[in-house]
Amino acid sequence: MLVLSPTYKQRNEDFRKLFKKLPDTERLIVDYSCALQKDILLQGRLYLSENWLCFYSNIFRWETTITILLKDVTTLTKEKTAKLIPNAIQISTEHEKHFFTSFGARDRSFMMIFRLWQNALMDKTLSPKELWHIVHQCYGTELGLTSEDDDYVSPTADHINGLPGEEQVSVSDLLDPGSVPPSPVACSPPSSSSSAIPSGLGLCTAGSSPPSSAGLPVLPVEVPAAEGGDSHSESASHIPLPAPQSLGNLSSLDMTNDEELPTDPSNSSDTQEESEVESFFADLSGRLHINTVVRMSVDKLYDLLFSADTHFIQHLFSQRHFTDLTVREWQQDCTSGNTSRVLSYTIAINNPLGPKTAPVVETQTLYKSSARGECYVVDSEVITSGIPYQDYFYTVHRYCLTSINKHKSRLRVSSDICYRKQPWSLVKALIEKNTWSGIEEYYRHMGEGVYCSPVPSSLVVLVALNMLLFYKLLALERAAHTLETWHSYSLTDSPLPQSAGEWAQVLQLQRQFHQAQLGKWQQILQSSVTLLDQMKQSLEKLHRGIATQGVQQSPPADPSTDPLTDN
Template sequence: NYRAAIGTPALALDLNGNENQRAGGSSCSETPDEEDVKGPEPEIDGRLYINRVYHISSERMFQLLFTPSRFMQRFLDSRKVFDLEYTPWQSDGNGNQTRTLTYTITLNNPLIGKFTTATDTQVKGQEGQSYFVQTEVFTHDVPYHDYFFSVHKYFITRTSKHKCRLRVCSNLKYKKQPWGLVKTFIERNSWSGLDDYFKQLGWSSWHRSPPIEPIRGVYIHLFLMCHYLQYVSCSCPPPHCKAPWNLLELWIHFVSLIPVFLSLLHVSPVYQKRKVMGPAVRGALQDSITTLEQLKSSLLLLQKSFEVMNKSKSEESSDH
């Protein structure tokens, strides 16, 4: 089960921050009404590739990684993994669930070939809202494939309602012991491929879940403004106070553009190197500028409306 899979604590793990997080990120902040959920430390076997807190629930993280999610489909497409087939999860009688995947991996390595088929056996355990998945991957068309396989462990730990920590580690296991040069060949090529795979997976996941603080600031301001505008709209008869209604519509449009704004915070490294901006990015920027200009005009109109209303009330009070 999940707790059995966790094992003994791993002293190298960072409980308070992100070991591999970029400087300036702040993915460990808490909302005032949430506290970290402390759980047992996972036993790290082999290389620790990912150890990061993400601003999504543990259930959502599991869905992203272990269901046919759009994120995973795009990631596998980028890795040129195809012919994916899998069986449904089935109980193994020990409180866990298992399934088997088969797929073809593009290698493009002259030493080991262009493609290889693979069989991936996965075991899933769950305790509450935390998940453990162990996968054993056997490749069938690479040199010395009958000597080894790779084992990968995914620990998805709930830390709060909308946050989780993802830890991923990998190791190579041998079905039979190879002699020196063969073992060197296996490990050099296997680790090189795994390093590249999990580096891209960690980067893609980080882009999927940007740091908490910028998002929280945007949403708090939007939340307060939208509720304030709703209050004003309900307090003023629409014929005499049209500005709030128009402004509310603009804010709703602004909310719909948030994913675009967040994606612009992390421009693709390809664009950064080429110093060019694609049509989609240019269009998103132009839409954002237009929306903000409309918001500015509506806010000024709203301010003027309040001034007129306050002046009218003052005159009425003086008359009485």
């Protein structure tokens, strides 16, 4: 009796152990390595069964488990990580949105999820022959399964290449003949405003009309635009959900070879380029030290971290007691196209048995795929001399700076220890303990400095100058009001009175002016008297408090204990 394939068997057992609440009839169909984007990027695996989509991640014993019933999915869209990398899929339900990224082959994964989702919406179940056919397509032909293993059905040569011809029904057989135009435009690749949809589900492309059955529900599919990259719902791309009895002998899930899977041309990219970008943005396998959102643009964050003359770097190096910093200019490598520079400095060591300082040579490499305003990826190789076991290891670090919007960016920093030659277990444990301790302390200070970036001194000077200007304007306004008041009572600009009535009017104005002045002085005197009364009351309370405290500290002598009285 043949045993199960280790890969598929292990995956299926993991699927059942991780998601115990699922029905026992659910069998793993395919799984993908991906990452869930939340506050941090959670690397894990996406598991697909006939009716469920599940995700599991375990990072330093921090487990994340998600189970989604495929019928509850409302939209399924292709997305781009950092608006640049086409390796993400967003799955939305009525209440939640899940953004999965870091797919190795995003288009194939999307098509598999899409077909299983549509199959679940049509309440179609897979026969054992169809299920194992899909498993063979995903895990290969040599599974080592027999008919004694559950409901396993051994595929024939026809099934390996595709489902039998008698079970395949073309789209034109399901549609009304009058609704399909004779022009071959409906079979040509769609333009940027439409998405290529698998024909096995009876979908309408941009050039065909929907089926004549008016009672079929229609579900919009969000298709990312070719140029802008934003997802939008296209009126020409709809999924009519036919009744089960109208399918006839159509396969529940018509799967073809992987090479024949149609993809969306608006998001498709060369496989080699996509895999290169995927490995380019992946974190190092050691430890992730920083994963935070910074309130500055990605260009400013890059200048802050990789400009030697910034106050931030100088403050960080002085805080870590790094001295003798020398920074060379960036040099471009003609072969790889990357840009690199070399830094040399001296670090302080707290080891009582070893040297107090050690020289360090750091080589920073900026990859050519970095795009200004979008993302930067810098690798750093640090070689420390003059320390024990220096010829055994060196450290590497990766800085990933991605743009969120014009005023926000994300910083991810990961590190790893590389060995030139394998040390003994005891020596390796000692190296890793001391090295990780120093690295984590360094990036802890860096993370605190980036998150709370210092306020530039020029901004403080600007605020002080603005306050001085405001005070000057306030003083000028008060002087203007005073001059205006005096001007209203002045008679220099007016002619002298000629009649008794005019003289009486002048005397009336003079009387009003003196009364206003007397009123002001009365208010000033009244305020002064009030303040003096308050000061008098405060002094009296203070005097009473001092007197009371003196009486409590010196109580009178008890006459019963007086020695003179006893005599």
